[in-house]
């Protein structure tokens with residue numbers, strides 16, 4: 001296959017993509033495949049000789065679409081959305097065509113500078129103060145790992161990087177139990193250890209208790225531990241918990257701790273001014289991550305981390321061997337020094353395309369619709385005999401359960417997902433098995449959201 005063939009097949013792929021999206025509503029959101037069946041349909045070894053693209057494309061059509069969970073399905077209400085607008089898909093095609101490694105300014109001047117400008121656009125769009133800069137990572141997990149590593153090294157005066165952790169004081173990181181497991185992963189991978197992630201008690205509204213945070217830090221210092229930082233939760237994955245950052249931040253600041261906000265899902269909503277009270281205080285934190293690839297229509301992967309001062313993170317993550325030195329240039333940014341991998345994709349391009357193709361007003365309108373429709377659905381679900389809300393809507397997420405208990409709730413979600421018209425996932429809240437409902441697909445309509453009520457009523461009989 002050469003570049004002339006690529007022109008032909010790109011057109012085929014574009015036609016295929018249009019048909020795929022046009023008929024998504026007719027497909028079950030989740031496929032019915034038995035584990036191992038796709039693997040078994042593939043040859044045991046790679047071909048020795050070239051195969052025609054006709055055959056490859058035909059196999060793609062025969063094998064793949066029916067064996068995928070359709071994340072762009074307008075009735076995908078599971079996990080959190082990973083919505084992909086057409087403009088972001090187009091930008092990805094162009095980034096793929098260029099195929100650059102965006103590790104240094106020199107290896108990708110336009111990618112680096114568009115990334116800088118997109119971070120600036122988003123900072124303003126989310127209502128964060130001037131002064132924040134930032135970078136684009138693959139995922140919120142990576143951004144949070146970078147923040148936790150920075151907490152570690154800042155607390156150790158950057159000795160951990162050179163001397164390792166043995167012989168250093170025992171570090172402590174603080175977060176509520178509502179924060180995402182990526183925080184647990186980060187403390188594990190950072191060599192801090194799960195036992196040194198102190199889960200702070202929450203108040204009735206599921207926000208971190210500032211008095212409990214202060215007491216934990218005080219006790220840890222008395223015990224000879226070294227507090228390093230606090231991770232705040234803005235829109236927890238389980239039920240959408242929000243820390244009261246403004247209430248807890250002064251505790252962290254009085255102790256000189258580094259602060260990171262995980263707003264992976266809910267951060268996108270902050271393009272609407274009316275939702276910003278939910279993260280009041282974030283504007284004074286050191287680091288904030290949110291995923292435009294969740295709710296803003298920017299195709300996976302795209303996680304934006306804002307930094308009040310990038311230097312502690314660059315000092316932690318940056319490493320410049322001779323072969324990565326850039327000669328004769330100053331005033332440039334080498335974004336690999338802000339993150340874990342050296343090689344980086346050109347992710348800023350899809351942000352640029354999406355923000356321009358829909359405009360902030362177009363994106364706000366979608367988010368506001370999702371929130372309003374989910375709120376309306378919550379009332380309807382609460383009105384179904386035998387069901388009750390367990391947690392109230394937080395932006396576009398609520399949870400509910402069967403009044404007859406966990407077994408009935410589990411049977412209900414299995415029946416709903418077997419039906420196929422909608423897809424929901426579950427979590428545990430205060431020991432109880434509950435069903436999560438969240439909407440955010442780019443093309444989802446009010447009717448799509450209300451379909452959840454229809455399906456629930458039908459399967460409950």
Ligand SMILES: *Cc1c(COP(=O)(O)O)cnc(C)c1O
Nearest residue numbers: 139140141180182235237264265
């Ligand atoms: C989805 C999510 C994450 C993890 O996001 P990745 O980008 O997949 O690493 C972290 N925190 C919260 C609150 C999330 O919702």
